[in-house]
Amino acid sequence: MVMKLSARAIVFSLCLGLAFFAGQPVTVHGGRGGGGHGKKDAVVDKVNKIVAKAIEDKPGVGPALIRLLFHDCWVNGCDASVLLDGSKTEKKAKNNIGLDGFDVIDEIKGEVGEDVSCADIVVLAARHATFVVSRGKIAYSVKTGRMDGVSSSAAAADAVLPPSTLRFTQLKANFASKNFTVRELVVLSGAHAVGVAHRSSFEDRLDDDTTPISANYQTALLAEVEAKTTAKVPDPIEPNNIRDKEFAFRNASDYDDTGVDTSKAARGVLDNSYYHANLQNAVLFRSDWELRNDTTGEGTMETFKADANKWYLQFGKAMAKLSELPAEGTRFEIRKNCRKAN
Secondary structure, three states: OOOOOOHHHHHHHHHHHHHHHOOOOEEEOOOOOOOOOOHHHHHHHHHHHHHHHHHHHOOOHHHHHHHHHHHHHOOOOOOOHHHOOOOOOHHHOHHHOOOOOHHHHHHHHHHHOOOOOHHHHHHHHHHHHHHHHOOOOOOOOEEEOOOEEOOOOHHHHHHHOOOOOOOHHHHHHHHHOOOOOHHHHHHHHHHHHOOEEEHHHHHHHHOOOOOOOOHHHHHHHHHHHHHHOOOOOOOOEEEOOHHHOOHHHHHHOOOOOOOOOOOHHHOOOOOOHHHHHHOOOOOOOHHHHHHHHOHHHHHHHHHHHHOHHHHHHHHHHHHHHHHOOOOOOOOEEOOOEOOEOO
């Protein structure tokens, strides 16, 4: 049967299909696929396949893409300014140490074409990375239609990105400035269940006079990083999550793994194990421990420790909200190359 469409229907269909590329919002629903809108679906499918393959080849890419979203959107909104190359761009910010995933974004851009903004690619890549790294437990919807910024500043990034040494009141104020609550701060901090950190980011936790930290964990951690620190590797990395360490390390740290999957298969999985570690004072960052200095913060961590499904749901909502931070500025474009302005 041949279906005839009116001129209005044809125009509407074309506009809907092109909305992804013209800066108009189209919703991409949670899960593996898109939302059934032709070209948009094709773009989403390409993003998902590239992200899944990249994570399969190099598991650390998943946490990197999730982190990349936060570090882009927290600075001038979701405008892909974090992707721009240069000697003084956001990539060079102190608080962006170890930022990764740029090659994956480049690969996606090469596949989806010049009409898709880099800002949308960052959002879609983080969305699917979250889905894959959580083993399908976290799925959320996002809109597309973002435009790319044309400027990027390391100083601007360091001025707004929260360093790992912040006190609770500072963290609360930082998140409030973006209209995020204490609960959402605790929710997003759960991303530290995956990924790695440079020694310089938690050096203060290795000192004797530091924020409360499990003494056994600190001793094991110090021995570990001292062994890794050399003239060639002055700033070694450590897994964010004690869960991902070998049994000997966890045992020496007196880590209680009750309710945590510590099998090798579970390493690098985005789950609620961060809260188990934090409530035992076995986390790398001072900013993580600082969440315990607030009744709401500690109570929320206890909730998420006890019920992973509650955290999965809230993390998806917080990531969707993060993806909607509006771009700031007066000039935007859709970059042909994500690393440089047109």
